[in-house]
Amino acid sequence: MTEPLLEASGVVKRYGSVTALRDASLSIRPGEIHALMGANGAGKSTFVKVLTGAVRPDAGTILLRGQRREAHSPAEARRSGMVSVYQEPAILPDLTVLENLVLTETPVDAFRTHLEGLGIRNLDLRAHARTLPLATLRIIDLARAMAIEPDVLLLDEMTAALPADLTAGVLEAVAAQRGTAGSVIFISHRMLEVAGLCDRATVLRDGSTVGVVDVAPGAEQEIVDLMLGPSADGEKRRAPDATSGPTATAASDATPRLSARNLAAGRNLADVSFDLHAGEVLGLVALEGQGQDELFDVLSGQTRPGSGEMLVDGSPVRFGHPSDAIHAGIVLVPADRSSALLMQRPVRENVALPRLAAFRRWGLIDMGEERERVGSAIDRLQIDTRAQAEVQRLSGGNQQKVTIARWLGSGVRTFLFYDPTRGIDIRTKAEIYDLVRELAAAGAAVLLLTSELEEIQRVCDRAIVIFGGRVVDEMAAGVADEPALLRAAHGLQSATAGDTSGTAS
Amino acid sequence: MTGSATAVEPRGGPLVVARVWLRDRPLVPLLLLLAGLVALLEVVQPGIVSVNWVASTMRFAIPLAILAACQTMTMLTGGIDLSVAVVASMSAYVMATTQSDIGWLAASLVALVPAGVVGLVNGIGVGLFRVHPLIMTISMSLVVSGAVNVYARSNITGGTRVPSEITDLGGQSLLGFLPNSLIVFIPLAALILVALRRSGYGRLLYAVGDNEVASRLAGVRVGRVLVVLYLISGLLAGFAGLIYAGVIGSATGRLVDPFLLPSVAAAVIGGTSIFGGRGGYAGSIVGALILTVLVTFLNVMQAPEAVRQILFGAIILAVAATYTRITEGS
Numbered sequence: 001m002t003e004p005l006l007e008a009s010g011v012v013k014r015y016g017s018v019t020a021l022r023d024a025s026l027s028i029r030p031g032e033i034h035a036l037m038g039a040n041g042a043g044k045s046t047f048v049k050v051l052t053g054a055v056r057p058d059a060g061t062i063l064l065r066g067q068r069r070e071a072h073s074p075a076e077a078r079r080s081g082m083v084s085v086y087q088e089p090a091i092l093p094d095l096t097v098l099e100n101l102v103l104t105e106t107p108v109d110a111f112r113t114h115l116e117g118l119g120i121r122n123l124d125l126r127a128h129a130r131t132l133p134l135a136t137l138r139i140i141d142l143a144r145a146m147a148i149e150p151d152v153l154l155l156d157e158m159t160a161a162l163p164a165d166l167t168a169g170v171l172e173a174v175a176a177q178r179g180t181a182g183s184v185i186f187i188s189h190r191m192l193e194v195a196g197l198c199d200r201a202t203v204l205r206d207g208s209t210v211g212v213v214d215v216a217p218g219a220e221q222e223i224v225d226l227m228l229g230p231s232a233d234g235e236k237r238r239a240p241d242a243t244s245g246p247t248a249t250a251a252s253d254a255t256p257r258l259s260a261r262n263l264a265a266g267r268n269l270a271d272v273s274f275d276l277h278a279g280e281v282l283g284l285v286a287l288e289g290q291g292q293d294e295l296f297d298v299l300s301g302q303t304r305p306g307s308g309e310m311l312v313d314g315s316p317v318r319f320g321h322p323s324d325a326i327h328a329g330i331v332l333v334p335a336d337r338s339s340a341l342l343m344q345r346p347v348r349e350n351v352a353l354p355r356l357a358a359f360r361r362w363g364l365i366d367m368g369e370e371r372e373r374v375g376s377a378i379d380r381l382q383i384d385t386r387a388q389a390e391v392q393r394l395s396g397g398n399q400q401k402v403t404i405a406r407w408l409g410s411g412v413r414t415f416l417f418y419d420p421t422r423g424i425d426i427r428t429k430a431e432i433y434d435l436v437r438e439l440a441a442a443g444a445a446v447l448l449l450t451s452e453l454e455e456i457q458r459v460c461d462r463a464i465v466i467f468g469g470r471v472v473d474e475m476a477a478g479v480a481d482e483p484a485l486l487r488a489a490h491g492l493q494s495a496t497a498g499d500t501s502g503t504a505s
Numbered sequence: 506m507t508g509s510a511t512a513v514e515p516r517g518g519p520l521v522v523a524r525v526w527l528r529d530r531p532l533v534p535l536l537l538l539l540a541g542l543v544a545l546l547e548v549v550q551p552g553i554v555s556v557n558w559v560a561s562t563m564r565f566a567i568p569l570a571i572l573a574a575c576q577t578m579t580m581l582t583g584g585i586d587l588s589v590a591v592v593a594s595m596s597a598y599v600m601a602t603t604q605s606d607i608g609w610l611a612a613s614l615v616a617l618v619p620a621g622v623v624g625l626v627n628g629i630g631v632g633l634f635r636v637h638p639l640i641m642t643i644s645m646s647l648v649v650s651g652a653v654n655v656y657a658r659s660n661i662t663g664g665t666r667v668p669s670e671i672t673d674l675g676g677q678s679l680l681g682f683l684p685n686s687l688i689v690f691i692p693l694a695a696l697i698l699v700a701l702r703r704s705g706y707g708r709l710l711y712a713v714g715d716n717e718v719a720s721r722l723a724g725v726r727v728g729r730v731l732v733v734l735y736l737i738s739g740l741l742a743g744f745a746g747l748i749y750a751g752v753i754g755s756a757t758g759r760l761v762d763p764f765l766l767p768s769v770a771a772a773v774i775g776g777t778s779i780f781g782g783r784g785g786y787a788g789s790i791v792g793a794l795i796l797t798v799l800v801t802f803l804n805v806m807q808a809p810e811a812v813r814q815i816l817f818g819a820i821i822l823a824v825a826a827t828y829t830r831i832t833e834g835s
Contacts, residue, residue: 300722323724332722340722342715344782353712356705357724364704406723 003066005030005183006051006082006152011060013046020046021057022207026185028152033174033184035194035215038204039227039486044187047204048156051185052084053077064151081151087160087289089141093130097140100129110147117176118143119169134267135162142170146177153177154185159193160289171197189287191220191490205229220492228482254278255314257445258330258414260299263308269294270469271308276414276445281436283460283477284449285485291469292449296418299447300332301325312414323357328414331407333400335419340403343392347383348374350391351406377405381435397428404435415439417448421455433459453482467491531776534828535791542798550805560678562797564752567690568593568675568761570793571745572768573775574697575738577789580772581701582714582731583781584631584638586738588623588646589768593746593761595653596620600747601665601756602656609668617743623649624739625732632731642735653758665757667750675751686748697786710734714781767796770821774828795824 053071256275269291301319473488604612775792777784
């Protein structure tokens with residue numbers, strides 16, 4: 001066996017008390033295309049940052065051609081022969097393409113050759129980068145990286161949200177690297193691409209490398225199993241039980257509270273349809289950047305859809321502002337509390353805010369009534385208000401409760417939760433799960449996006465999976481275990497798969 | 506503080522305790538500063554502090570305090586209104602040139618119309634077209650000064666005079682040390698104080714300044730809030746101009762222009778953050794008083810104009826910096 005081109009071993013990285021990487025390792029042979037896989041939070045992006053020199057590890061060694069590499073910046077890593085291309089192209093928008101090339105000392109002729117190989121011909125190098133479409137810029141970024149002929153080319157989600165023809169060009173060009181002197185580290189959520197392109201795959205879980213798989217037919221299952229780890233079925237609790245089951249089934253005959261019909265918006269949201277019923281918690285699972293952000297923006301009235309329509313109780317609605325959505329009884333609880341709360345204001349004002357938005361409430365506030373109403377919401381959610389002078393002094397869990405408390409008792413009938421338990425302690429998480437179930441039991445319709453797959457079975461009645469801007473799967477919570485969700489989220493067909501005709505094949 | 510032991514809350518010397526106490530009572534240091542300045546003035550010029558002096562100080566401080574209200578409210582949303590001084594000058598001048606034809610009351614109301622229009626244009630620019638408030642209001646103040654010049658040239662024959670009703674209101678003190686303009690200022694200030702603390706609209710000003718994205722998500726139509734805000738600011742500025750014309754007893758097209766920096770300074774000294782979300786009107790009123798006393802103080806020192814300007818600017822900077830450290834110390 002030949003000596004590895006790049007070898008990382010025992011890499012540890014801590015951020016404060018959080019250990020992002022425990023024992024990550026990777027070994028790349030010359031001329032190989034190597035996939036780096038891991039579920040959300042496995043430490044993949046931290047590992048990439050360590051490999052590219054953007055982050056310095058706390059322990060571990062990185063050897064390049066057997067030599068210890070000491071890169072303290074992406075620029076140094078680049079000089080030592082390692083170039084990375086990310087989903088967001090590293091191109092200065094105010095310079096021309098040529099100026100961007102000169103800036104990175106890229107040979108222009110080689111760049112042109114690679115660019116044409118990738119499917120872009122007759123590009124005017126004097127065009128300002130900002131005038132070019134994003135997809136083109138990403139291809140330029142890749143061609144620029146290939147023109148330098150690096151020893152190791154690291155591609156992070158290179159094909160995400162690229163048009164099909166350019167994706168094909170990229171995959172072809174990457175495949176052409178096989179057997180040359182250089183190697184490729186390929187990171188993708190798309191299992192099919194990995195299966196079709198890569199020689200081996202290194203799988204990360206909980207900050208450690210848990211296995212290296214030779215990619216061959218059937219390897220997808222092995223990779224998914226490694227990503228999931230030993231099953232923890234014993235601990236699972238199935239929340240939707242007798243109390244919610246009947247409501248959910250009965251509701252499916254009625255007019256849906258909220259319907260999405262072929263919604264499309266921005267670059268990522270292509271065509272999403274679903275029905276959300278009263279009394280139901282509908283889970284939504286998607287890997288990063290599959291259009292879920294745009295979907296929530298559209299549903300909550302922050303942006304208008306490019307096409308498609310929304311129905312509330314069977315009637316079409318158009319939202320030009322979040323207040324339109326609120327009037328229709330639809331509210332968003334975002335993951336990022338800093339975009340929902342007035343951090344310098346007291347709990348009481350934060351809870352009371354939506355009520356004051358209407359013009360007819362611009363006048364004097366009935367302080368007694370407000371204190372009472374806010375007080376009961378705070379009691380109901382058991383918000384710890386010891387530090388209530390400023391919301392920013394509350395814990396993350398209590399902040400999240402404040403963002404929910406403001407909508408209680410305000411006639412809201414549809415809740416859009418975007419990853420509501422992100423960064424919240426376990427106890428508060430459980431309280432929020434209970435609250436979500438309570439809301440549904442009281443007749444609310446809940447759409448819950450989550451990045452923690454076990455939440456689907458704990459809280460939801462049903463789950464949909466979005467991939468590439470489309471709904472690729474829908475399953476009852478009973479069968480929506482982590483392997484099934486993860487497979488669907490990676491664009492792999494499952495036994496119960498619905499309509500996947502739209503996905504790029 | 507000394508870093509010798511583990512940090513527990515009640516630890517720290519008396520200095521820390523004092524800072525915490527002051528942080529919760531932001532008006533105290535301002536009132537102390539005001540009292541100190543008055544005492545210093547009496548030391549430098551014995552006998553100056555009298556009933557008449559108090560009345561005259563308040564007369565000058567009231568128009569400044571009204572202009573500071575414009576800055577306080579716009580700054581609470583993270584904005585600013587740099588057109589207030591020229592708008593005030595414009596209203597004073599329009600009133601003084603039209604009163605001979607239509608009487609003092611009608612002239613005063615007519616004078617508020619262009620002030621409201623300028624405020625509305627500012628509001629539409631800032632609130633709906635998302636022009637930065639600094640750019641929007643500075644540009645508008647240029648437009649307004651130009652328009653006043655054009656108006657002045659077309660009005661050469663008319664002449665200006667401030668009617669006695671206005672000078673009585675702005676420049677007289679019938680009840681000893683209480684100037685007549687308190688009759689309008691006290692209800693106005695009370696209205697602003699209550700509105701900021703107890704009205705839905707006041708809360709929205711703080712909300713928009715604290716987090717515009719969050720306000721929008723909570724259903725607040727931020728654009729509307731801002732249009733109304735700058736309209737109010739324009740009207741208040743015009744009103745301040747009328748009062749100030751009464752204080753001085755005459756009006757030119759540039760009468761109130763020098764009040765621009767003091768109006769911002771009064772709000773900043775008073776503890777309102779230019780980044781939005783923090784502050785209130787009570788501090789701005791004390792800030793206006795402090796600045797007015799400071800001007801008297803510099804006048805009494807009989808320093809040349811240039812030196813007075815340098816000192817004025819430097820002292821405002823020092824006070825604002827110190828006060829911010831006291832009240833926002835962590």
